[in-house]
Amino acid sequence: MRLNYETIPRYVPHAVKGHALNQNESQYALPERLKTAIRELPLDLSHYPVDELTALKQSYAAYAGVSPQQLMVGSGSDELLAILCQAILDAEDVVAAPIPDFSMYGIYTHIARGNFVQPDADGLSIGSLLETIEAERPKLVLVSNPNNPTGKMWSLDELETIARRVPYLVVDEAYIDFTMEDSFKDCLAKHTNVIILRTLSKAFGLANLRIGFMIADERLIEKIDRFRSPFNVSGLSAAVATVVVNDSDYIDESINFHQTQRQKLETLLTPIGNVLPSRANFLYVETPDSEAWAARFLEKDVHVRAFADGIRVSAGTDEAYRLLQQTIEEVTSLEN
Ligand code: PMP
CATH class of the missing domain: 3.90.1150.10 (Aspartate Aminotransferase, domain 1)
Known part of the structure; x- marks a missing residue:
């Protein structure tokens, strides 16, 4: 195609x-103590970033309660969406998402040569999403939780039902930090076909750094990670992010x-x-x-x-x- x-x-x-x-x-200003700690970071710019990423993965893994091997870091969760669409999809594969949902899902599907479908009916009902899955047989379903733009939460039960019916499910938890108790994280062991996306752009107040995370079963991360360019995240961004993530x-x-x-x-x-x-x-x-x-x-x-x-x-x-x-x-x- x-x-x-x-x-x-x-x-x-x-x-x-x-x-x-x-x-x-x-809209929450970074406190002075963090601004000072960031200004004091060593500026060592001549090398490709490696150690900074290792440190960030360790810090974020501790925050998220997962192992560093279950993580992949990207230049925003946007980049990770693009990478995972390329890793998972073949030309003409179907991708489904609820309606309404994050508008970039359709674009990344398209760029990976897939076909994007959404239920006809508005309103984020699990029934209409399951009907679409039944009719269209998508290889991948993308769901933001909490939902952007409505703020609604899908229940873990609903997400597990979807996970059982499709080859791959992405649970995009860009806003989960605001309501941490309902993360899909603890269901990952049961559902090794699910990929969670996280970001530092929202609750962490670091949209300018462009840092996102993928959390999944280690074997799935290992597969998708092959589609990442070698040094996709700057060491400066990673070092600043580590300082902030460590400040609980x-x-x-x-x-x-x-x-x-x-x-x-x-x-x-x-x-x-x-x-x-x-x-x-x-x-x-x-x-x-x-x-x-x-x-x-x-x-x-x-x-x-x-x-x-x-x-x-x-x-x-x-x-x-x-x-x-x-x-x-x-x-x-x-x-x-
Ligand atoms: N997913 C959702 C649901 C979002 O709302 C956004 C940002 N608006 C993103 C992903 C992308 O976030 P970022 O690339 O800044 O990590």
């Missing part, structure tokens, strides 16, 4: 001015901050529409006026993400919330 380049959307990042509540990044107080502080700010945000957004229950660091509000709300917030330099039937807003600072509140009050006072 030849790739039709025109059908692949090109991801063009743009700088965000003001309050970025559209990308689910951390920081991650606790970040999680507490985002949970508190998510609760405040829920109250604040209620006048707009139905706020879906979320276990991540963002909320999804159902509203038919999604584009209009996003545009109004943007006038005050607050960026949120508009979808067809709602907006997704990341937990942010009180300063950003003041601007959201002002906008909502202006609109509701006009309507009354």
Whole structure:
């Protein structure tokens, strides 16, 4: 199969001015003690990164409660998605995901020459996903848990049901740190066809470093790792990440901050529409006026993400919330 380049959307990042509540990044400032420790790292730039990656794997393995042999490190979990699609898929293989889910899943499937399918019905129901699996026989199913963009959790039971019916399942746990008790990690021994993805871009507040992890059975990691380029993650990124991962107080502080700010945000957004229950660091509000709300917030330099039937807003600072509140009050006072 030849790739039709025109059908692949090109991801063009743009700088965000003001309050970025559209990308689910951390809004918790790195404490001074960590900034100092990072500044004091030795700058030894002439060699290819090896030791830094070994140290990072050890630190993250301890954090995640897995062995370093069960880990692969990538330049963001985005790179790991691309690598695993290339490792697992042959041309024309089918990949399935719930709807809605992370938009990049379709793109990486396409780049690996696969065919991407999603259930017709919206709403993240296990029934419609299993029907799609039955009808389309995908080789790989990709599921974010908590779900992006809604924040909904799939139960471990549901994920195990999917794992039993497909050759490979990816459980993308980009936001699991905010709700750690429901990680699929402890089910891995039973399901050696499951790959967990993690990232330092969200709760760890390190999106700029581009560090993600794959966690799976050692034999599966060994297979997929052959598709990685030799030095895919910079030693500087790995060294900085190791300092942060080793500071368990920081991650606790970040999680507490985002949970508190998510609760405040829920109250604040209620006048707009139905706020879906979320276990991540963002909320999804159902509203038919999604584009209009996003545009109004943007006038005050607050960026949120508009979808067809709602907006997704990341937990942010009180300063950003003041601007959201002002906008909502202006609109509701006009309507009354
Ligand atoms: N998976 C999900 C569900 C995400 O929301 C994101 C980031 N928006 C990623 C993966 C990619 O994260 P990163 O490449 O920064 O690790």
